[in-house]
Amino acid sequence: MKRKTTSATPPVLGARALNRATLARQLLLRRSETGARDAVGHLLGLQAQNVKPPYYALAARLDGFAPEELSRLMSEREVVRIVTLRSTIHTHTAEDCRTLRPLVQPARDRELGQFRRGLAGVDLGLLTALVREMVEAEPRTMAQLREALSARWPDADPQALALAARCRLPLVQVTPRGLWGRSGQVALTTADHWLGRPAPAGKATSDPEPPAAPEPRVPKAPAPEAPTPDATVLRYLAAFGPASVKDMQTWAGLTRLRDAFERLRPRLVTFHDENGTELFDLPEAPRPDPDTPAPPRFLPEYDNLLLSHADRSRVIPPEHRGRSRRGNQAFRTLLVDGFLAGVWKPDAGVVVVEPFGKLTAAQRDEVAEEGLRTMAVLHPGEPYDVRFGTVVPR
Numbered sequence: 001m002k003r004k005t006t007s008a009t010p011p012v013l014g015a016r017a018l019n020r021a022t023l024a025r026q027l028l029l030r031r032s033e034t035g036a037r038d039a040v041g042h043l044l045g046l047q048a049q050n051v052k053p054p055y056y057a058l059a060a061r062l063d064g065f066a067p068e069e070l071s072r073l074m075s076e077r078e079v080v081r082i083v084t085l086r087s088t089i090h091t092h093t094a095e096d097c098r099t100l101r102p103l104v105q106p107a108r109d110r111e112l113g114q115f116r117r118g119l120a121g122v123d124l125g126l127l128t129a130l131v132r133e134m135v136e137a138e139p140r141t142m143a144q145l146r147e148a149l150s151a152r153w154p155d156a157d158p159q160a161l162a163l164a165a166r167c168r169l170p171l172v173q174v175t176p177r178g179l180w181g182r183s184g185q186v187a188l189t190t191a192d193h194w195l196g197r198p199a200p201a202g203k204a205t206s207d208p209e210p211p212a213a214p215e216p217r218v219p220k221a222p223a224p225e226a227p228t229p230d231a232t233v234l235r236y237l238a239a240f241g242p243a244s245v246k247d248m249q250t251w252a253g254l255t256r257l258r259d260a261f262e263r264l265r266p267r268l269v270t271f272h273d274e275n276g277t278e279l280f281d282l283p284e285a286p287r288p289d290p291d292t293p294a295p296p297r298f299l300p301e302y303d304n305l306l307l308s309h310a311d312r313s314r315v316i317p318p319e320h321r322g323r324s325r326r327g328n329q330a331f332r333t334l335l336v337d338g339f340l341a342g343v344w345k346p347d348a349g350v351v352v353v354e355p356f357g358k359l360t361a362a363q364r365d366e367v368a369e370e371g372l373r374t375m376a377v378l379h380p381g382e383p384y385d386v387r388f389g390t391v392v393p394r
Helices: 015-025 036-042 053-061 067-075 094-103 105-119 124-137 142-152 158-168 191-195 229-240 245-252 258-267 361-378
Strands: 079-083 089-093 171-173 188-190 269-273 278-281 297-299 332-336 339-347 350-355 385-388
Touching: 015 229, 036 053, 036 067, 036 079, 036 089, 036 094, 053 067, 053 297, 053 361, 067 079, 079 094, 079 191, 089 094, 094 105, 094 191, 094 229, 105 158, 124 142, 124 158, 124 188, 124 191, 142 158, 171 191, 188 191, 229 245, 229 258, 229 278, 245 258, 245 278, 258 278, 297 361, 332 350, 332 361, 350 361, 361 385
Parallel strands: 350 385
Antiparallel strands: 079 089, 079 171, 171 188, 269 278, 297 332, 332 339, 339 350
């Protein structure tokens, strides 16, 4: 059992120690047998700018995962797609959708300031009410919102109007968008409407079925209270620690979280990284030996493992910084020995792997085996080969 340190000088954790601790929290050191819903909750959501990344993320982390499991959770409204952390789309549990979005609302309010010029003369309260009424009557696309709002405010910037709606309201993407093997454009309604808002005391109410949502509605339940920053700090450390205040602020897209860490300090242990930055952690959280083996893992583009710390050297070696993307294009990433070591892509029955450096023969064999396993999970019954080649256009 790990004990809280009483040393006047906190221990130093090197890059490998932080790497192994983070991989353990991220279910990447060894696959977990937990279900998809619990994994999404533990990880505080999955990056979901595109449809497939959450499925790839869970395939890398869970033993026995099948894409249909996550699709079922989405169809049953136990998980949803919504803009939350860092103003990006995430797949969250219904509970986290209700609570994390209010927590990061200050960041959405700041984002709204970027569009003020295009919103001159717009009553944001009226805009919010109009959009809520529209999307709760029927899920709407961003194009439909732009058209409707431009008719009301013809002198405003149409894109700014639609983005203002996204900032002001918790808009979820309704299915079939996000389902594995299905197609569908992005259509939006409010989280309250999609998940079911609680009936007022003493009254029985029911919401109409949204026309573009054929799946059965889940039973209505009272929305949980918005979490305190303190509670979210503890959850963040469980999934991404050990971490600094700035690390969590980077993950959430928030500022001024120092006070929450200070309130929790008596309950936490502290370390320093090699640059002297103070790191906080849960006393009983796993911190494996730095030499613990870390198998290769095939991750999606924009996996939160690579985006959720101010100092990303625990996963991204300095020499590979910036190599997982080019301009606005991000690539699927490969971990070898726990660190970013290349990029990959599936291509017509072949998984193409581009290592950033030389791999040993044993590492190439392990990477090939993991690539085949990944495809067997996501595309069972379809033959795939692994080829080492070029992914990033020259």
